[in-house]
Structure formats: structure tokens, C-alpha cells
Amino acid sequence: MVVAWLQFFACMAVIAVAGPQLTRSGHAIARLSGMSQGWVGLIMLATATSLPELYTGISSVALANAPNIAMGDALGSCLFNLVMVVVLDALSRDEAVWRRVDQGHILTAGFGVILIGFVGALLLVVREGFDFRIGHVSLYSPLLLLLYVIAMRAAFHYEQRPKALAQETYEAVEGETLGRAVQQYVLAALVVAAAGAWLPFAGLALADAMGWKTSFVGTLLVAAATSIPELVVTVMALRLGSADMAIGNLLGSNLFAILVIGIDDIAYGQGSIFAAASPAHAVTAFAGSIMAGILIVALLYRPGNRFFGVISWIGLALLAVYLLSSYTIYLHGH
Structure with a gap:
């Protein structure tokens, strides 16, 4: 158990150090x-920042034979990114983040709703006789x-498209080249x-040592670890004054995570990953679609009020959906 936790945190530490760069x-x-x-950012x-999901997913299905880790990592990362x-x-603190970004992010968030929701539907329909395959x-x-x-x-x-906003200007940095x-x-x-390539093995060891279900480990622990780059990069981008880069990174990572699921299925030689993974992952997928929809509302409505001056009702809604879906996958995952 100790070795598994040490491996897990070592991977997280390496990812966290490389993120700011x-x-x-x-x-x-x-x-x-x-x-x-x-x-x-997109x-x-x-x-x-999504390369850990890619390497984790491929190594999970091709080497560790853990489709639940792969599916949980990809979909759990989508939720983690939206949180x-x-x-x-x-x-x-000065202004709500959705008031500082271009509304073009609605396009990316909308595609996120489509792609994440589509994966959730696939996890259910393949068990009803709609599992069409060429080979595996x-x-x-x-x-x-x-x-x-x-x-x-x-x-x-x-x-x-031509933008109405003025072009951003930057000061030259000495010695900096493209x-x-x-x-x-x-x-x-x-x-x-x-670092991401080693995560599924540490995740499986944790699941075995702690008696946890692999779908829960994939959705919570491995997804959180592989999302560390998004967290570090996003916070750094905001501190550099680029809220657009921060939001673009998160929404782009969600789209890439769904791409990873398609690649994982190709790498999984024992059949369709949609049939092998627990149907409980559909809960995570539908929660991700709901959260992306909430973000679209925020980008359109641009609310500015906050509770206790810290968190808005948009933030509370996102947190509520994330916690409920995580508890559900813990109870009903495989």
C-alpha cells in the first residue's frame, strides 16, 4: 500500500513541476x-496537459487490462476540468471569470456537451444490442x-472571424524567441x-490495497492526478492575466479526453471498451454534459453575484453536480 501511494504521489509531483513551464x-x-x-489554450x-490521459488510457487498456481505469480517467478528467x-x-476576485473571457468559448463548451453526452449514451446502448464492431x-x-x-x-x-476587440499587445522579452x-x-x-504513463499501475495497486472499485479509482484518483497539469496550467494562465487561455485549456482538454476514449478503444485488443467498462460511467458522462451546460449558461448570462464574496451560484451548481456524480460512481461502480 505504501509503495502504491508513493508511486502515485511521485507521478503527481513530476506533473505539477512541469505544468508551470x-x-x-x-x-x-x-x-x-x-x-x-x-x-x-484550446x-x-x-x-x-491531456497527454497523461492519453498515455494512462493506452497503458491501462493495452498493458494493465483495466478498461474501467481508462474510461474513468477520461470522463473523470472532464468533470475535474469543469470543477x-x-x-x-x-x-x-475583481471580476467574475466568465465576464473576462470571449464568448467564443461557448462553441467549445457546446461541442463538449455533444461529445461527453454521446459517450454516456454509448455506454448504455452497447448493452442493448447496438455493439457494432470491425474486429475488436x-x-x-x-x-x-x-x-x-x-x-x-x-x-x-x-x-x-474578425474580432471587434482590439488586438492584445505585449512587451518584448529580451532573449526570448519562438x-x-x-x-x-x-x-x-x-x-x-x-509521468502519466505510470499512473494506471499505481491506480490499480491502490484499488487492490484499499479495496476500492476500479471505476471509482479511475474517476476520482487517477483522473485527479492526470488533471494536475490542467490545474497548474490554468491557475498560472489566470495569474499571467490570460483568462481566455485558462478557459480554452480546460474546454480543449475535455474534447481531447473524449478523443482519448476513441483511441483507447482502438488500443484495447479484447473488444469494445464501451462494452467492457462499467455502465456506471454513464453517470459521469451525463454529469459532465450537465456541467458543460451550466458553464454555457454562465458564459451567456455572465452573473457577477457571489456568496460570501467567494463563490457564485454557478460555482455551487458545478460543485453539487460533481460531488453527487462522484458519490454515485463510488456506490454503483465496478
Whole structure:
């Protein structure tokens, strides 16, 4: 048990150390390339911070034969990312965070509702005779990959539209170049990925030692650990004054997590991951869709009132859905 916990926390520590470097290099790339901070957060930071989910998922299904860890990690990360919005709002004391970001994030959040909800439906319908496969690969997995590409293409075209807001200006930093920023980004991303590859083995050891269900371990512990990069990068982005980069990273990571599920299914050689994983994960998926919907309401309505000057009703709603879904997966997971 002690060894399992030490391995688990060692992976978290490595990820937490590499996270700030990702943020700084992403911020530098935005300054030096002319790309918007929202786009850098959606594509570059979201991809890099989601590499633990990718490596954890593949190693879970291909090496550890733990489809519940893989599915729980991906869907649990979606919930964890949306809970981080509450942290952003609490840290954004002068003005609510949804009042500081571009409403174009509604597009990404909307695709999140579609993709996460679709996975939740698949976890249920494959048990009702709708498990269509070619070999061991579910026919739904290529559809997930296609939907991800459509979402990224839509976000890209939206980003190209003329903006009414003035272009952001940055002060030049001595000795800073685009090539150096990209090198730092790649190095930090590799460190994050390496730590994420070991997480499922520590998670399985914890589940066995503590007597926990693997679906619960995947949804809570492993998902929290693989979401450490998003947490660190998001907080750092907000402190650098880029709320758009922070929100873009979280929402982009959710889309990437669903892409990871499709890749996990291809890597899982024993059948469809949607059939092998516990149907209790559908609760997590539907909770993620509800939370993304709540965020869309926040981005449209832009409420500014807070309870005790710390948390808004949007934040309370997000927390309530997260806690209820976590308790449900603990009770009914496999």
C-alpha cells in the first residue's frame, strides 16, 4: 500500500513541476506567433496537459487490462476540468471569470456537451444490442475521432472571424524567441507524458490495497492526478492575466479526453471498451454534459453575484453536480 501511494504521489509531483513551464512557454508562443491566447489554450496547452490521459488510457487498456481505469480517467478528467472553473472564479476576485473571457468559448463548451453526452449514451446502448464492431474496434470510435476533428475545425474557423476587440499587445522579452519557446513547450510536454504513463499501475495497486472499485479509482484518483497539469496550467494562465487561455485549456482538454476514449478503444485488443467498462460511467458522462451546460449558461448570462464574496451560484451548481456524480460512481461502480 505504501509503495502504491508513493508511486502515485511521485507521478503527481513530476506533473505539477512541469505544468508551470507549459504555461510560460504557451504564453510566449502566443506573444511571439500572434496567435490568440484562447487558441493557444484550446490547442497547444490542452493537448500537452491531456497527454497523461492519453498515455494512462493506452497503458491501462493495452498493458494493465483495466478498461474501467481508462474510461474513468477520461470522463473523470472532464468533470475535474469543469470543477476547476470554480477555482478560477474564486481566484478572479475583481471580476467574475466568465465576464473576462470571449464568448467564443461557448462553441467549445457546446461541442463538449455533444461529445461527453454521446459517450454516456454509448455506454448504455452497447448493452442493448447496438455493439457494432470491425474486429475488436467499435464503429463508434471513428465517429468520436471525426466529431473531434469537426469541433477543432469549427473552433479554428470561428477564431479567424474578425474580432471587434482590439488586438492584445505585449512587451518584448529580451532573449526570448519562438524557437526557444517551442523547445521548452515540447520538453515540458514530454515530462508530463512520461509521468502519466505510470499512473494506471499505481491506480490499480491502490484499488487492490484499499479495496476500492476500479471505476471509482479511475474517476476520482487517477483522473485527479492526470488533471494536475490542467490545474497548474490554468491557475498560472489566470495569474499571467490570460483568462481566455485558462478557459480554452480546460474546454480543449475535455474534447481531447473524449478523443482519448476513441483511441483507447482502438488500443484495447479484447473488444469494445464501451462494452467492457462499467455502465456506471454513464453517470459521469451525463454529469459532465450537465456541467458543460451550466458553464454555457454562465458564459451567456455572465452573473457577477457571489456568496460570501467567494463563490457564485454557478460555482455551487458545478460543485453539487460533481460531488453527487462522484458519490454515485463510488456506490454503483465496478
